Amino acid sequence: MSVSNVTATGINRSERITLVRFIGLYSFLVLMILILGSTIYFKLQKDLMLQTKRLELEEYSKELIDGLKLLHIYFDRYRTYPRNPLYRSAIYDADHVQIFSTLKHPEGVQLEKVIYTTDGVIQYIHVLDSYYLGTKYTVVEIDDDRKWFAQAWRNILIYGGFLLVIFLGAGVMLMRLFLSPMRDAIHLLDRFIKDTTHELNTPVSAILSNIEMIETDRLEPKTAKKIKRIEIGARTISTIYQDLTYLALNHNIVSQNSDVDLSALVQERVDYFRILAESKKIGIETDIQPGITLYIDENKMARLVDNLLSNAVKYNRRGGEIFVRLRPGELIVKDSGIGMDEKQIKEVFKRYKRFDSGAGGFGIGLNIVAMIAQEYDLEIEIDSQKGHGSEVAVKWDA
Amino acid sequence: MGRIAVTILLILSPLLSTDINIYEQNCVKCHENMPVSLDKFFFNYLLKYSSERRVKQALRNYLKHPRRKASLATEELVSRYGLMPKTDLSDEDLRKAIDTYWDKYKVFGKIE
Numbered sequence: 001m002s003v004s005n006v007t008a009t010g011i012n013r014s015e016r017i018t019l020v021r022f023i024g025l026y027s028f029l030v031l032m033i034l035i036l037g038s039t040i041y042f043k044l045q046k047d048l049m050l051q052t053k054r055l056e057l058e059e060y061s062k063e064l065i066d067g068l069k070l071l072h073i074y075f076d077r078y079r080t081y082p083r084n085p086l087y088r089s090a091i092y093d094a095d096h097v098q099i100f101s102t103l104k105h106p107e108g109v110q111l112e113k114v115i116y117t118t119d120g121v122i123q124y125i126h127v128l129d130s131y132y133l134g135t136k137y138t139v140v141e142i143d144d145d146r147k148w149f150a151q152a153w154r155n156i157l158i159y160g161g162f163l164l165v166i167f168l169g170a171g172v173m174l175m176r177l178f179l180s181p182m183r184d185a186i187h188l189l190d191r192f193i194k195d196t197t198h199e200l201n202t203p204v205s206a207i208l209s210n211i212e213m214i215e216t217d218r219l220e221p222k223t224a225k226k227i228k229r230i231e232i233g234a235r236t237i238s239t240i241y242q243d244l245t246y247l248a249l250n251h252n253i254v255s256q257n258s259d260v261d262l263s264a265l266v267q268e269r270v271d272y273f274r275i276l277a278e279s280k281k282i283g284i285e286t287d288i289q290p291g292i293t294l295y296i297d298e299n300k301m302a303r304l305v306d307n308l309l310s311n312a313v314k315y316n317r318r319g320g321e322i323f324v325r326l327r328p329g330e331l332i333v334k335d336s337g338i339g340m341d342e343k344q345i346k347e348v349f350k351r352y353k354r355f356d357s358g359a360g361g362f363g364i365g366l367n368i369v370a371m372i373a374q375e376y377d378l379e380i381e382i383d384s385q386k387g388h389g390s391e392v393a394v395k396w397d398a
Numbered sequence: 399m400g401r402i403a404v405t406i407l408l409i410l411s412p413l414l415s416t417d418i419n420i421y422e423q424n425c426v427k428c429h430e431n432m433p434v435s436l437d438k439f440f441f442n443y444l445l446k447y448s449s450e451r452r453v454k455q456a457l458r459n460y461l462k463h464p465r466r467k468a469s470l471a472t473e474e475l476v477s478r479y480g481l482m483p484k485t486d487l488s489d490e491d492l493r494k495a496i497d498t499y500w501d502k503y504k505v506f507g508k509i510e
Contacts, residue, residue: 072445
């Protein structure tokens, strides 16, 4: 199984994602509230307008009914429908059949309602007690000047916009409030790591340089062996120190890229790890083509190679093998270790994505590899078989 | 539906003069010598029952079972002429008479 294009996630990124999600959710809720509020306001404004118009329409309605009454009584002599230029009207019988109409929009009539707007007109329905000419319903209609409509919209836009600004302001404040404990914790941790790593440097370098000064040939074999063990321990600490420094400081600093002689770098790192590998009786075999260069930050490339080698040693079996191969556009580190099944590889990649849970050496190591790979567009492939070991390939455009 | 039937009836009225005859000969004949004309009764029914369907139904009910309680006529009229006698027309003829009555006095199409 192989997986490629690993992405690393930094603390800033996860913070940003949290922020974006929060803002998204918050704005959505705020908008919903505003829309709901606007709808209610709109409805209220409309009702208010209708209430005002209703008085006027009731008057017209009464006038119409008086006219109908006269018409009913004198229908044998007089048949002119009562009209008024101020309004239009219609009459309907008990079975909702239109008897007569001067309406502009008779198709919009809703006899079961009292007052409503339809198609730019306001219609008012009155139910009669005495059915003059058989009229049970009178409909009185006037034009809707839509002034209230424009007014309502203007208010919604002005006050809605104002509220939106206030809500968003409150949202930003809330967010700061909620995020600040998290941020403080992260900064505290960051500071702690920076401080401790800095203070680790001096003693570790002191140990390493002093060990190098000891002439082991002159020592008793037993003592020489012990010194060697101390050196291995010190080197391990040194690698961990380098990783920590990288995580805590380096990856935020601008990279100092140059054409790095990869062949020399890989060889040097292999030599450095040999002593560690020997302690587990692991042999390192190399196939390094000379003269291969890559435009990269040398320090970062060293971290990447170190972590691959360190994992190959860590997860190897006693007396195993490591094979390092460098070709243009490709670096392969292969081990004869315990290997991983698909589930474990997936797990490894999950850990890449969650910086905070990668507490163990494995996680931090691969996390660094992933971060560097992402920065320089390197492709990483892990090919592993349970019990047979893993092969990690780093690829780039040569 | 009812109105379509009525329209057809109107168009064919010369052919169906027998229908009008039922009304003329039955209702009008008896009502002729009453001070309250049939059109006044009609508008009273319209005032109370509104639509064609309901007016016709009420008329049918009243003509078949005239009761003081259901009558819309004034006290004096009833005391002078007594209640209208229960109609002796068949259901079919009664329907035709009422249709003619409705068509004669209905307001539909007459308002200007």
